[in-house]
Amino acid sequence: MARNKIALIGAGNIGGTLALLAGLKEMGDVVLFDIMDGIPQGKALDLAEASPVEGFDAAMSGSKNYSAIKGADVIIVTAGVARKPGMSRDDLIGINTSVMKSVGEGIKKNAPKAFVICITNPLDVMVGILQKASGLPANKVVGMAGVLDSARFRYFLAEEFKVSVEDVTAFVLGGHGDTMVPLIRYSTVAGIPVPDLLKMGWSTKKRIADIVQRTRDGGAEIVGLLKTGSAFYAPASSAIVMAESYLKDKRRLLPAAAFCTGQYGVRNMYVGVPCIIGANGVEKIVEISLNAAEKKMLQKSIDAVQSLSKVAADIEKNAGKEAPAKKGAAKKAGGKKSAAKKSSAKKAGAKKAAAKKSTAKKSSAKKSVAKKASAKKARAKKAAAKVAPAAPATSTPSS
Ligand SMILES: NC(=O)c1ccc[n+]([C@@H]2O[C@H](COP(=O)([O-])OP(=O)(O)OC[C@H]3O[C@@H](n4cnc5c(N)ncnc54)[C@H](O)[C@@H]3O)[C@@H](O)[C@H]2O)c1
Ligand SMILES: O=C(O)C[C@H](O)C(=O)O
Helix, strand or coil, rough: CCCEEEEEEECCHHHHHHHHHHHCCCCCCCEEEECCCCCHHHHHHHHHHHHHHHHHCCCCCEEEEEEHHHCCEEEECCCCCCCCCCCHHHHHHHHHHHHHHHHHHHHHHHHCCCCCEECCHHHHHHHHHHHHHHHHHHHHECCCCCCHHHHHHHHHHHHCCCCCCHHHEEEECCCCCCEEEEEEEEEEEEEHHHHHHCCCCCCCCCHHHHHHHHHHHHHHHHHHHCCCCCCCCCHHHHHHHHHHHHHCCCCCCEEEEEEEECCHHHHHEHHHEEEEEEEEEEEECCCCCHHHHHHHHHHHHHHHHHHHHHHHHHHHHCEEEEEEEHHHHHCCCCCCCCCHHHHHHHHHHHHHHHHHHHCCCHHHHHHHHHHHHHHHHHHHHHHHHHHHHHHHHHCCCCC
């Protein structure tokens, strides 16, 4: 029997890690695709040379031609730009919208039967654009975020309760942004719900509330520490779990950005919901009962994704014209404060940037003013940085 073929579009930090994990797990032959000639080929060769040491059989190849992904069973998309300190995920919408369109076209032409997992941010909106551009049915295109957010929540809870991560289950629903919804009631240690553990004195409401917030800020915490990009090990592990559920028809119940057709009151939009992933892709969206407070939080998150979708629609309309004002656009998307501002790690990153760049920030007593200004500068800097990858990213995919 022929091996599965796994195509990884984007051979950066997550792409490389995905290739390693797919190899170690012998999930199939791996093709890395990237617009940066040499990167996918180099990473593929490096990984192939690790295979005798690790003892896995999987062909590893790299290419900048979309024809290389022909016949792929699973495609995982990480193409695009990652945020840096001072940015929110939403700030990536301009550049990554055009990347999703070109990747979608490449998939449409070369691998229309694949199961596609999108990782590129801002996730919930990007997966929608990718699905449309690829022309694939909605059940075959899904976004990865919920598994990652839930893994963070699980890890923090396991630390708090001093138990194995294996015994902690948790659910995070909603959009992959500041408004995501970690569900305490549906989080357990070996089946014992967290609220019951609180009654048993295992923790306090305040400590769990802090863990919920740390989960929401989980991405920003890593960005603040790395400074040059965002998380990649846990995101790659999370996408691999989804790919395995599809390839092995495991029918795992996982939180993922799925195309809703009325579930949770969401119509024709991708958002993070619990779903079953099996041989037919997203086979079912599971509607769990939510109390009034949970419903309110989820609605807020859905609203944020909806606003950002409108921004993306404007960007698509303006494509080919002058680049839209991304900063203003991202602001429009709910006027949300970035998770970065809330994260202490990110604050540290912003402070550093301010210290480096600004001679005008004299008083350390005016920390909050300095923080705002440095975040603004970082955004402006990022907007400039976006110009560089934008040119090749929007180029027509070669087949
Ligand atoms: N959904 C999530 O939970 C989650 C988690 C982590 C990161 N992310 C997002 O995933 C994306 C990738 O992160 P990363 O750390 O791997 O970034 P990275 O910069 O290391 O890699 C991105 C790669 O995409 C390539 N690329 C750019 N335009 C392309 C195009 N048109 N076609 C093919 N390749 C293209 C770049 O050359 C680069 O190698 C970012 O948008 C990041 O925000 C999402
Ligand atoms: O935070 C980011 O920018 C990357 C990703 O969405 C994450 O949650 O790690």
